[in-house]
Each structure stands twice: as structure tokens, then as C-alpha cells.
Amino acid sequence: MLGPMDAENHEPKPPAPPDAAANGPEQEQVEPAPIEPATTEAGSAKATSAETAQAEAIAEPTAANEARADEASRAARVLSPRFGERKFGHVSRRELLKVAPVLALGAFAIPGAQEWLLKKGLGFSDWASGMMFRKSHLAMTFADSEVTPFEKFPVNDYDVDDPGVIFEKWTLTVTGAVQKPGDYTLAQIQTLPRIRQNTRHVCVEGWDVIGRFGGARLSDFLKMIGADTTARFVTVECADDYYESLDMATALHPQTLLCWEMYDRPLTREHGAPLRLNIPTKVGYKQAKYLTDLKVTNILERIGYWEDQGYSEFYGL
Numbered sequence: 001m002l003g004p005m006d007a008e009n010h011e012p013k014p015p016a017p018p019d020a021a022a023n024g025p026e027q028e029q030v031e032p033a034p035i036e037p038a039t040t041e042a043g044s045a046k047a048t049s050a051e052t053a054q055a056e057a058i059a060e061p062t063a064a065n066e067a068r069a070d071e072a073s074r075a076a077r078v079l080s081p082r083f084g085e086r087k088f089g090h091v092s093r094r095e096l097l098k099v100a101p102v103l104a105l106g107a108f109a110i111p112g113a114q115e116w117l118l119k120k121g122l123g124f125s126d127w128a129s130g131m132m133f134r135k136s137h138l139a140m141t142f143a144d145s146e147v148t149p150f151e152k153f154p155v156n157d158y159d160v161d162d163p164g165v166i167f168e169k170w171t172l173t174v175t176g177a178v179q180k181p182g183d184y185t186l187a188q189i190q191t192l193p194r195i196r197q198n199t200r201h202v203c204v205e206g207w208d209v210i211g212r213f214g215g216a217r218l219s220d221f222l223k224m225i226g227a228d229t230t231a232r233f234v235t236v237e238c239a240d241d242y243y244e245s246l247d248m249a250t251a252l253h254p255q256t257l258l259c260w261e262m263y264d265r266p267l268t269r270e271h272g273a274p275l276r277l278n279i280p281t282k283v284g285y286k287q288a289k290y291l292t293d294l295k296v297t298n299i300l301e302r303i304g305y306w307e308d309q310g311y312s313e314f315y316g317l
Contacts, residue, residue, distance in 0.1 A: 139255055139280035142198040148209040150263045153271075156203060156284065158305060161270040163240040163290055170274050176235075176295035179226025186260065186274050192216035192224065195257060196264070199280035201287070204311070213278040214261030219252045227296045235297060236277065239290035244277070244304045245313075246286070255280050258291075281316055 155161060171183035196214040222229060234251040237243045250256060259278035260267055267273035272289025279287050285306045307313045 137281075139199055142200070142210050144198065144212070146210055147198050147212050147263075153201075153209055153211055153262075154203070154207065155270045156205075157240065157270075157289065158242055159240045163238075165239045165269075165274065165290060167274055170292075172275060172291055173293045174225050174295070175293070176297045177228040177231045178296050181225070184225075189216060189221060189258060189275070190260065192220045194261075196261070197255060197257070197278075197280070199255065199278070201280070201284055203284040204306075212263045213257060213259050214264065215257040215259035215275075215278065217254060218256045218258050218277075219254065221258055222251065222296070231296050232298045233296070233300055235295045235300070236288050236291050237293040238288050239292050242288055242290070242305050243302065244286055244288040245300055245302075245307075246277075246279070246282075250279065250281065250316075253279075253281055283312075285311070 167186075171185055172189065173183050174181050193216065194214055195217055196212065198210060198212050200208055200210050202208040218234070222234070227234075229248060229252060232248055233245050234248065235243065235245045246256070257278040259272075259276050260274060262268070262271055267276065272291075275291045276289040277287045277291070286304070302308055303313050304311075
């Protein structure tokens with residue numbers, strides 16, 4: 001395409017006047033007699049046809065020029081400062097938001113994308129839940145009259161109701177970022193202040209009950225063992241090979257208990273004796289039973305039995 005300077009430089013120049021010297025002496029010109037146009041009907045029709053063709057030939061480029069001018073005018077209006085790129089970008093984002101759910105739904109139809117999308121969505125949900133979690137936010141507590149009778153409290157496990165713990169030999173083995181690692185007996189743990197709370201237990205399977213739980217705050221036990229509470233996680237392992245992890249904020253929450261009582265009585269075997277977690281701010285599968293090991297760490301080699309199969313890592317209530 002030619003620029004403004006190119007057009008100027010390529011404009012055809014008028015022919016130079018004939019050189020009189022080169023053409024010799026000027027000859028007297030004899031003006032020919034004018035030729036009268038034919039006045040026949042056929043001749044008149046030919047002349048009219050010729051004039052029409054010439055007019056159409058002139059009109060065609062004119063119409064094309066007008067079309068191009070109109071198109072240029074519209075483009076100028078689109079790019080004019082009154083519209084602006086910012087407004088154009090805003091409209092584009094709004095339109096994109098409208099079609100985003102459709103695009104996401106379409107992506108789920110792609111077999112290879114389903115697992116990736118679910119994992120990313122779950123990860124974002126866990127991240128958002130963790131950001132909103134507050135130590136001062138307490139789970140609801142209930143009056144004694146609202147507590148579900150003990151015999152109606154469901155027994156739930158992933159393997160067996162009784163992994164065969166020998167209570168007389170049982171200890172909780174503590175490792176990781178702590179000043180006092182070792183094996184702690186139930187009697188040692190029970191020297192900590194006892195807390196009793198009526199809270200709701202929510203199972204991921206869809207049922208929930210209000211129970212009465214008793215034990216020591218996990219935060220008090222972490223203080224007892226000299227845990228580094230700037231570490232990120234507390235992990236536990238269980239006698240039935242179950243395992244679980246807690247973020248440190250949840251471990252330090254005042255309602256998170258190392259629980260050895262239910263309904264003011266020692267835990268029964270099917271409910272996790274001799275020691276289990278009670279965490280009313282979390283879903284049921286985070287509340288591991290039959291505890292045998294506890295570790296304070298910054299690195300998770302595995303997250304939890306159900307989490308490693310695709311369930312939520314945080315699952316706050």
C-alpha cells in the first residue's frame with residue numbers, strides 16, 4: 001500500500017510541450033469542417049447507450065469509494081476515544097463471564113480435563129476455606145437437652161470397629177518439630193485441663209448428630225511437648241492404619257480436642273478408644289480415632305486417607 005509521500009511521488013506528470021525547434025517550421029493548420037451528427041433514430045439510440053454506459057462507469061467507482069468511506073467512518077467510531085479500549089475490554093470481559101459457565105461445562109465433557117478441573121476446583125475451595133478460617137470463630141454448642149442419646153450416635157469407621165488396641169500398653173508417640181519427643185501415656189495426657197463440649201458431628205455421608213465430648217485441647221498438648229507452632233501441619237496415625245493431617249490453625253483452635261471421653265464416660269472401642277480427635281469445625285473424616293502417633297511438620301508425605309483419594313483437604317464447617 002502506498003503512503004501519502006508515495007502517492008505524491010508517483011503521481012503522473014503532464015507531458016512536456018513539443019519542442020518547436022525539433023519539429024521544424026510551424027505549419028499553418030487547416031481546421032477541418034465540422035461533421036454533423038447523424039439524426040437517424042438508430043444513431044440517437046447508440047449515442048444514448050454510450051452516454052449511459054459512460055455514466056455507469058463513472059458511478060461504479062464512486063459507489064465503491066462511498067462504501068469504503070462509510071466503512072472507514074465506522075472503524076473510526078469504534079476506535080474513537082469516546083469508546084476507548086478500556087470500555088471495549090470491559091465489554092469483552094462481561095461477555096466472557098456470560099459464556100464462562102458454558103465453556104466450563106463443555107470442558108467437563110472432555111475426559112482428560114475432568115480430573116484436572118475437579119482437582120483445581122477442590123484446591124481453590126480448600127485455599128479459600130483456609131483463608132476464611134479464624135481461630136476465634138467457634139462452632140455452635142448445644143444444651144444437654146439437645147444432645148443425641150449415646151445409643152443413637154452412629155458408629156462409623158473405614159475398616160474395623162475395634163483394631164485390638166491393648167490399653168495397658170498404649171502410648172501416643174510424638175515426633176517432628178517438638179522439644180520433647182517420645183511416648184506419652186493416657187495418664188500423662190489426662191493431666192491437662194479437661195474440656196467438655198456439646199457439638200455437632202457432621203459426616204460426609206450426609207448424616208449429623210449432636211454429641212458430648214471430653215478431653216484436652218490439642219493446643220495444650222502441643223504446648224506440653226514444646227511443639228513449633230510456626231510449623232504448618234500436625235499429622236496423626238491410627239491403630240487401624242488410618243491417617244490424617246491438620247493445618248496448624250485448626251490444631252490450635254480452642255475446640256479441637258484430644259478426646260478420651262464421650263457422654264462423660266471413657267471412650268468405647270468402637271468410638272475410638274483410647275484417644276481420638278474431636279474437631280467440630282471439620283467434617284467427620286478429619287476426626288481420626290485410635291490414635292497412635294502424632295507429628296509436627298512442615299511437609300506432608302501424605303495428606304489423609306480420604307483426601308488422598310480425592311476428598312477435600314480442609315473441609316471446614
